[in-house]
Amino acid sequence: MLPSPFEFERPSTIADAVNAVGESDDGMFYSGGTELLLAMKMRVIHTGRLIDIKGIPGLDRIALNDANDIEIGARCTHKKIASDPVIREHVPALSSLCANVANVRVRSVGTIGGNLCFGEPHADPPTMLAALDARLVLNGPSGTRIVHADDFIRSELETVREPDELLAVIAFSRPTGPVTYRRFKHGERPSVNVAMAWSLGVGERTIKSARVRVGALGSRPQPLKAVEDALQGISVAEVRPAIEAALPTALDELEVNEDRHGGADYKRHLAGVLLLRNAEEAIAAGGSA
Template sequence: MLTSPFTFEKPTTIADAIEAVGDSGESMFYSGGTELLLAMKMRVIHTERLVDIKGIPGLDRIVLTDANEIEIGSRCTHKRIAADPVIREHAPALSTLCDNVANVRVRSVGTIGGNLCFGEPHADPPTMLAALNARLVLQGQTGVRFVHADEFIRSELETVREPDELLTMIVFPRPTGPVTYRRFKHGERPSVNVAMAWSMEATSSTIKTARVRVGALGSRPQPLKAVEDALKGRSIADVRPAIEAVLAEALDELDINDDRHGGADYKRHLAGVLLLRNAEEAMTRGKRSR
């Protein structure tokens, strides 16, 4: 099926792109288009005008800043992130994730910003970025604002981004401990995914803080607070029993949708299995870094 007719603009600055889109809801930003164009062809999404941001400089850069944070431009493709030396050195789990997103066409053309803004529940990056405590930089007609990855997705296929706001950058602290990611998938999308990020005490094998996120179960990634609290202050050797002591309670608190990817009980079980596998990998990495 073909899309409905639309016009096409290609601005060269962020300000021009924001002005071209406006706040009427009749125009949309366009970059990789792997999700957007498919939705337009299926007549799920209709827009009068596409504003192509591929020609705007700076949106495809990846840097480690003097503030010890990693910045990823929203127009970076999954392939670009997977191969970037900064990501491979400081956040290798994110590199591996991006190297396995969907299929080779999506990895080559699809962008991290487009993935986030589409709000697809069965996606890989949102769960990892929430575990990494990432902030998303949104720029619109009224200025710039930062939104935490945990708060960006409002519900299925809906985010907090306003129509005139362009997601320009993803920023997260350089990880100081092990970061892990596991998923179970049907086809090209995860049915369940789990990401875990630890920070470690400088002089011991003790976990300072832990962030655990489970995705693809509901409309957005969800924290496992009981697991995070159980891990804080624990030595690496005590990780598994600490998790097992609270796991059932933590999993029961998850909001899980029954869908074609499986029933709630099935996906709850998978989340527990993936969490423990994440923990085993993190323990191994944590021991090696001591």
């Protein structure tokens, strides 16, 4: 099936792209199109105007800035992120995640920004970016605003981004401890995924803080608060027993949707298994970044 007829425009700046979408009642930004074009062909999504942002400079840039933050342009493909030297050096878990998203075609043309903005619950990047406490920079007609990854996805296929706001950059502090990611999947999408990031002092083996996010269970990534609290301030050697003690309470608090990927008890069990495997990887690395 072909999509309904639409206009196509290629602006050269973010401001022009934002204006172009605002001039149409149903205009949409387009970059990789791996989700959008499929939905348009199925007539699930209708638009009279596509705004192609592939020609806008800077949206595919990856860099470590002067504030020690890693910045990823929203138009970066999964393939580009997977092979980027900055990501490989400072967040190898993100490199590995992007190298295994979906399939070769999706990795080659699909973008990190498009993945986030589509709001698909069974996706890899949102869980990792929430664990990294990433900040999403949105440009709209009223200026720029920053939304934390934890707050970006509102519910299934719905985000806080306004239709005339363009996601430009994803930024997060360079990790000072291990970052790990595990998933269990059916087909090309995760049924359950878990990401964990520790913050350590220089030369220390004590966890200053920890962020743990579980995705694909509900409509958005969820924190395992009881586990995070249990990890704060303990030594790396104490990690596994601390997680095992806190895990039952943490798993019970998760929102879980039963679907073709499994029932609630099954998914909670998988989340616990994946978290312990994350912990084993971080411990094996010596608790260092």
